[in-house]
Amino acid sequence: MSAEATSPGVHGRRRGLPRIDLRRLGRAALLGPASRDRLPDAIGHVADAHRAHFPDADLSVLRRAYVLAEASHRGQYRKSGEPYITHPLAVTLILAELGAETTTLTAAILHDTVEDTDVTLDQVGREFGEEVRYLVDGVTKLEKVDYGAAAEPETFRKMLVATGNDVRVMSIKLADRLHNMRTLGVMRPEKQERIAKVTRDVLVPLAERLGVQAIKSELEDLVFAILCREDAARTRALISENASAGDALSATADAMRRVLREAGISAEVLVRPRHLVSVHRSRLKRGELRGTDFGRLLVLVSEDADCYGVLGELHTCFTPVISEFKDFVAAPKFNLYQSLHTAVVGPDGAVAEVLIRTHQMHKVAEAGVVALGNPYAPAPGAGESTDGEGEGEGAADPTRPGWLSRLLEWQQSAPDPDTFWTTLRADLAQDREITVFRAEGGMLGLPAGATCVDAAYAQHGEAAHRCLGARVNGRLVALGTVLKDGDTVQVLLAHDTSSGPSPEWLDHARTPSARIAITGWLAAHPDAAALPDAAPRPPAVLSAGPRGPVGVVSDLPDAPVRLAGCCTPVPPDEITAFQVRGGTVTVHRTECPAVRRMTLKRTPVPVSWSAGDTADCHVTLRAESFGRPRLMADLTEAMSTAGAAIISATVEPPIRQRVRHTYTVQLPDAALLPGLMRAMRDVPGVYDVSRAQQPADA
Structure with a gap:
């Protein structure tokens, strides 16, 4: 049973899309257009597929296209x-079978005209409107003559940007x-493999x-058959050898139909073969x-509650089989998918996987x-559909799913093809x-394997x-923590706007x-990314009076100088000095609170840092940090690694789970x-580090 010929379709017939009889299409196309009052033979099957979804569709625009x-x-x-x-007819038929609306089908018929013929975008716009013009432009390739090797990536970039405005592209x-x-x-063969x-x-x-x-x-x-030819052949042979495998699932399906019928639940139970x-x-x-592993059972009902x-x-x-149960009805996947997944043991002891969904869920x-129709059609009660087909009824706007918005954002920062x-x-x-939830409210969509760093950005x-x-x-974690579906994340930001990421991020x-x-x-701040011991050594020797090559305290040439213990100034801090009892000149950071008090009683003494080692x-x-086990050990280890020798440490009692270390x-x-x-x-848990101000000189 080949995957192409037996898989169920959008309406339960078969899953794959119809193969196109190119010979028949070719003969019909060579006969040219039909008379004015009927559709050309070559597009008749497209019209039939379209009217299966939209019985009242106006097909005149398809004829003109x-x-x-x-x-x-x-x-x-x-x-x-x-x-x-x-080719454009086959593309249009694929979309018609999926339930695309008239505008999309019109653009599909014309999608190669601007690229491969003398038809211009302006002509398409004049004859078929701006929506069709936009869609045709979105899928038109960029010329290799103009872009060279960058033509393919830049074409995909162009299509993705266009898709951001209209997903029908x-x-x-x-x-x-x-x-x-x-x-x-x-x-x-080599071109087959590249494509x-x-x-x-x-594309997949x-x-x-x-x-x-x-x-x-x-x-x-199709990709599997080209890139993994031996595995594909082996799998086809396995499927052929188990051509009767559907019988096991059919028996379970019959039993399910009886159970649901006796329960008064109207449902359709289908055997759904797996693809290659x-x-x-x-x-x-x-x-x-086993036999039941070659397919799954699909149960279709009318309402969500069913x-x-x-x-x-x-x-x-x-x-x-409880471990196989998943509820994608209450929590749909990021790509709109909704179903209940479960597995049960059938009458013969074989395990059968079961998908349960409504007909509308199955279509989506x-x-x-494609099944959501025209994203620009008004919502119910907001006016008539632009096509007169009603395909906008109940449709959500799919033009900017979260993953696409993120993709469009980062591509702007990647100008190189x-x-x-x-x-x-x-x-x-x-x-x-x-999907993770923000502690402040709202949700973030992230790829599987994303960490707190990804959530922050x-x-x-x-x-x-x-x-x-x-x-x-609610628990403090490291930035590298991998997030799980449903986690609630609170990102902590420092107040210091000069801080930045480390290469480890x-x-x-x-x-x-x-x-x-x-x-x-990191590229814009190369010094910040360097190791601490690789940093340059600025001038830093403190001098007061004529002993220093930079500073002159003219009226206190022999005064001893010391650094204030309340603010521990270091080069290149801006500093202010005062003479205290005993004649010593004490140097403070200018922003130290003690400076304001001392200025009321004393005159500042000129002082500066001198050049030298x-x-x-x-x-x-x-x-400042959130309390957690081993926080002090991690902090002291980080400080030691950075070249600091700890002279003293003070840890204040925690207040509301916050701890201050000095x-x-x-x-x-x-x-x-x-x-x-x-x-x-x-260090995880630390949300701010600042220069301390002690209450008194030590």
Whole structure:
């Protein structure tokens, strides 16, 4: 049983999309357009498929589009020898079977005219409107003459940007690639492999993210047959050897129909064969396959509540495999998919996987965003549909799903085509998405494997450079913590706007937006990314009076100078000095609170830092943090690694789970201080580090 011929379709007939009889299309196309009062024979089957979804559709625009496309492509032939018009017709039929509305089908017929004929975008716009013009422009390739090797990545960038405004652009591209993959056998093997790899890395993930499972599954099978020929042949043979495997599922399906009928639940129970790649994956996962492993049961009902009614009856009358239960009705997947998944033990002891969904859920599960119709159609009660077909009724606006918004944001920071192409493939390789909740309210969609670093940049953009920790589900965690679906995340930002990420953050970043932002900041701050002991050594010897090469205290030439213990100034702090009892000149940081008090009673003494090597210096730092086990141990380890010797430490009692640590440390060089403070801020749980102000001189 081949995946192409037996898989169920959008309406339960079969899953795959119809194969196109190119010879018949070719003959019909060569006959030219039909008379004015009827549709051309070559587009009649498209009209039939379209009216199956939209009985009242006005087909006159499709006729006009076909007439223009056939005339424009006349004399052009595909490598298979068929008239070129058979390709846009096949693409249009794929979309018509999926339930695309008239505007999309019109653009599909015309999608290659601007690229391959003398038809212009302005002409398309004049004859068919701005929406059709936009869709045709979105899927038109960029010329290699103008872009060279960058033509392919830049074409995909152009299509993605256009998709951000109208998702129907990518719907047409997916159908276009599906038909091209179906007819790829006429190409040289090396070209087949190149196209198949791009399809695997870019088009299949896009079909998955847009929820167009009918196209995604067939593309997977076609790619598999080219890139893994031996495995594909082995899997086909396995399917052929188990041609009667559906009998086991049929017996279970019959039993389910009886159970549901007796319960008074109106439901349709179908046997749904797995496609080629699905069988291959099952074999790798389970080893030897049983009859029921070659397919699944699909139960279709009318209302959402009926889904749970079916689930209850099946779990009551059959033995359920609880570990296989998943509820994607209450919590849909990021690509609009909704179903209840379960597995039960049938009458013969075999385990059968079961999908339970409404007819509308099934349509969306197969056709994804294509089934949502025109994103610009008014909502119910807001006026008539632009096509007069009513396809906008109940449709959500699918034009900017969360993953697409993120993709469009980071691509702006990747102007180089190679960087964009590589990053796009890596981004799309994330095969599923999780949803996390913000502690402040709202949700974030992130790829599986995303960490707190990714959440910070997704929520705060470049302000996340100041991120110093996060809470997940109320508990303080490290920035590299991997998030799970449903987690609640609170990102903690430092008040110091000069702080930034460390190179280690790149080890935790999974999303392109986070990686590009971190890399950009590190490139713009090369000194900040350097190790502390690699920092330059600025002038730092304190001098008062004529002994120093820079400062003159003319009336106190022999006064001893010392640093105030209340604020522990170090070069290059701005400093202010006062003479105290005993004649000693005490030096404070100018921002020290003691300076304001002393200025009321004493006259400041001129003092400055002199050039030269830095002697050992003392500095007092205060770390504000959330309490957690081993926090002090982690802090002292980070400080030691940064070159600081701890002289004293004070930890105040926690207040509302917040703890204040005060450390006086000795540094061999004042230039190490910025690196020390960064190292302390990077300790999980620490949300701020500042220079301390002690209450009195020590």
